Each structure stands twice: as C-alpha cells, then as structure tokens.
Amino acid sequence: MSDQAIHPFAGKKARTEDLYTKEQITEWYTHPGSRLEPIKNGTSGHRGHTGKEFSDNHVAAMTQALVDIRKENGTFGPYLPDGLKDKPLGPVIMGKDVRFGSDLAESTAVEVFAGNEMKVLIHKGSRSTPTPVISHAILARVARGEKVEGVIITASHNPPEDAGYKSNGLDGGPNTNTKPIDEKGNYYLEHIGEVRRVTYQKAIQSGLVEEIDLINPYVKDLANVVDVELIKKERFAVTPLGGSANGYYETINGFYGTRIEVALPDPDPACSNRSYDWDGRLRGDPSSDYVMMAVQGIREKLGVPFIGANDNDADRFGGEDSTGILNPNHVLCVLFDYLATNRGFKAGMGVGRTIGTTHMIDRIASSYGRPVYEVNVGFKHYVAGLIAGKYVLAGEESAGLSFPRKDGSVWVTEKDGIAAILLMMEAMARTGKDTGTLYADLVEKYGPYQYERKDTPASPEKKKQLAELARNPDRVKNLLNGKKIVGREIERLAVGDGIKVVLSGGIWVLKRASGTENIIKDYREERGDGIENARKASEEIDFYLGLGTI
Secondary structure (H helix, E strand, O other): OOOOOOOOOEOOEOOHHHOOOHHHHHHHHHOOOOOOOOOOEEEOEEEEEEOOOEOHHHHHHHHHHHHHHHHHHOOOOOOOOHHHOOOOOOOEEEEEOOOHHHHHHHHHHHHHHHHOOOOEEEEHHHOOOOHHHHHHHHHHHHHOOOOOEEEEEOOOOOOOOEEEEEEEOOOOOEOOOOHHHHHHHHHHHHOHHHOOOOOHHHHHHOOOEEEEOOHHHHHHHHHHOOOHHHHOOOEEEEEOOOOOOOOHHHHHHHHHOOEEEEOOOOOOOOOOOOEEOOOOOOOOOOOOHHHHHHHOOHHHHHOOOEEEEEOOOOOOEEEEEOOEEOOHHHHHHHHHHHHHHHOOOOOOOEEEEEOOOOOHHHHHHHHHOOOEEEEOOOHHHHHHHHHOOOEEEEEEOOOEEEOOOOOOOOOOOOOOHHHHHHHHHHHHHHHOOOHHHHHHHHHHHHOOEEEEEEEEEOOHHHHHHHHHHHOOHHHHHHHHOOOOEOOEOEEEEEEEOEEEEEEOOOEEEEEEEOOOOOEEEEEEEEEOOOOHHHHHHHHHHHHHHOOOOO
C-alpha cells in the first residue's frame, strides 16, 4: 500500500469558495436525493454526507427507532441496572455540535420525541453541547435514580458537509446496542409516514422540551478530576477550533480563576477558520498536524507554553508546545505515566489502549506493575471498564481518552477532550516541563518507539475486501500461516476490528477500513530508532493477504 498523497492545500487556511453555506446544507437536509443511503451505526453512531446518508428522514427514522426500543426494553442501550428496571422512563438529554446540519437535526429529533410524548432536555438557548458533557449529565442523573439517557447530534471531526447522530444509554457511554437501531431505523426510512411527529412549536407548547444548564454542573465538577489550583499558577491557551467547546474554557476561568487564553473562540459551523487536512478536506481533527496549522503562531504570540485544541464535539484533544504539534500517542504515554505517579489509584487499575495505539504504554504499565487491556477501536469498548474503575487511563491513538476522578471513581464514559487538555496543563504546571519534554524523558527511560498511521484513499471494493478478511480470522490465519514477515516470526494476530499482526522484536502492523470515509488506515510501529522494517512488513502483509503488491 502506497503512502498517502498529500493534497496541495494541506495545512493552508480554508478558501471561501470551498465553504458550504447554511442555505446549501438546509437544502440538502430537507430535500435530499431520491435514493437515500441506509442507516448504519459504526463505532460511534450513524454518520454521513448531508443529503445522502443524513437527512430529515434519517434523523426522524432513527429517533422513532430509539423511542420504540426504549419503550420495549426500558432503555435503548445495553445497560439496565436492577435499581432502574421498574422506574418510569425519564427524559432524553440532547447534545449537538455546531454544524448547520446539527441544528436542523435537533429540531427533527425533538419533533419525533415529542410526537411520542417523550420529554427532551436541551441546553439553554439551544447552544451546542460537547459529547463528554452529555455523558456527565446522564451519569449524574442516573446516580440520583433517574432513568435518563442521551442523544448527541455530531459527526465528530468529520468535514462540515457531514453530520451524525448517536445515542448514549444509562451507562452514559456510546451505545453498543445499535443493530436494532439500524433495523428499525431502516424500516422507518422506507415507511416514513409511520413516524409519529409533531411540529417544533407544538413540542415547545406541550412542555415536552425543557431548557437546562449543562455547562455549570460539568465545570463545577471538574475540580474532582483535575487539580485546578495547580493549573491556576500558569498561563495557558486553548482553542475549541470552532466547535462545541466554545464558552467552556471561559466558564472554567470564571469559576476557578484559571488563566486560559481562548483563541478562535466562536462557533464556526462553516469551518472558515480551519486549515485543510492531508487530503484537502476541512476536518476538525486536532491530532492532525495539518489541521493544527490553523493555530500556528498563536502560542508564541500569546507568550504561553502550551495551546490545546478540541474537535467539533470536544471529545478529542490536540495541542502544541515548544517541541511542536503534539502526537496523540505521546500525550497518552505522558498522561498515563503522570496519573500513575501522582494519583495514588489502586494497584489493580491498569491502562486501556485500542489495537492501534502505541505499545510504549505497555512498557510504562509494566514498570508500575499495572495491567494493559487491549480493546478494539471505539470508545464503547471501554464503558463497562470505566464504570467498574478498571483504568487509570483509557485512550486511543486518534486523540481520545478518559480517566477517573481523583478518588478513582468514574468521571465520564465517553472521551473527554476538555478534561484531557486540563490534565495536560496540570502535568505541565506540576513538573515545570512541557508535554514534548516529558515524552522525551519517557523515551530516555523506555527506549524509542517509531509510530505512524497512513490514511490512503480506497475504493468501496477495496474496503469491502479488507472488511471481509477481518470477518474471517481463519482465512487470515491460513494466508499468513508459516510466513515470516521481514524475517520475523508472527507472535500474535488480532482479527476482527481490522487485521493486526504482531511480530517478534517489537514490530506490529494494523490495517483497518474507515467506518465513515473511503479510506484504509494503515498503522505501524517499531521499537527502536527506525521504522523501515515496519513499513516493509506492511507491504509484505498486503501481498500475502491479497491487498496489494510488494
């Protein structure tokens, strides 16, 4: 597989002619093409291009499906604790990102929930609400004995023409019970007249929509997760990158007296302040060097040691310090090491990493005598462990993480990019070192690891081929049986969420098909100073699996 081709616009500021207007998005959403793509929940809900995979009909159908499942089972998620089984259904808390399409979808979802006499809670003024804030609100109300769940209208870091819709059950985390949503949702997509719906105005008049404050309860609770007194001692900066974290850091400053400068603070649904990602698309992924070019120079101008960044629904983190734009894997290593050193969590608590995350974390965990838990991609795989207090930190290489409160109890069961940025600030304030320097200290202690991920455009046929292999572990084993890759033995295969091949000598390769875009993701890591063997291993694995030529 060849390396990704970098678009000539990568890292450059958005051009006006490439921006979609509210009117364009509205037209696509309300008057989509004649043939709608089916509903298909992936690692975190259903996403797609507005007017094709995402429209008024998609949102109405999914909402009706959620209502039906909730009424039938007492929850639309997989988790129903005994203490809530006999409780009446409570309201649904609704969050959204800043996209034009998300505003439209909020209205649709409210109309269907109200049409089914199900109450909805939204933030005052119908402003955007980050994903981790919804998780926090669900857990707080469930702890009080309320049968409350949530939905979040977001396509996360995807480009602005995309939109998405996901559900979070009584455990506050991403819903893993999505097959019934797809089945029922696609039925209603074909029989849209069966969806029960009222006008938005009637929903308001009926009292089935309640505006509440979601910002302050979350912000006031942050002191139980991070050391705000330490953070107050230094000046830092952050940018919401135009996403739903807008206003949150200002509220944190007002409540705690922290000195966090907020750059590009306003909601930016058109992504006019973004820079193009590697392929020329306006993603909001703060783990991308090209996306982070949008804030290049701001840190130096403000005279601060660090500027953090969040994506559109604020469940991802990113940043830049004196060493440059930060690699998410490096941040995960630093923060896990910091928490293991400074929190005093129970000895049995370990670290969770997804199959595509650096194995340096394993070396750090071993030094503390803590277990490592490898899970498939998707934060839904962490939810039960987070509730059970299993992790010091649970993270993924795509810049998502969650960690407990200071007392070891659950904070949120979603990725929390806001808490991640604050924890980075805390670590810098305590140690007097920036994150890049702290990572260099870990390299000195545990040796270097060379890691890269290459995203390559792929045809639907190529994605299908990889997906079919990933569903057939026996075939993969047969294709690789007896093979040496770059002269090394295969120590372990993980087949399911892609194909991961772990070789002797500290090399591993993972191949995954994106669930939302026509991209194949190729992850490689090699312990030591070079990565050429891992790259060669990736090519050989492609050849043996029939995915390409050497």
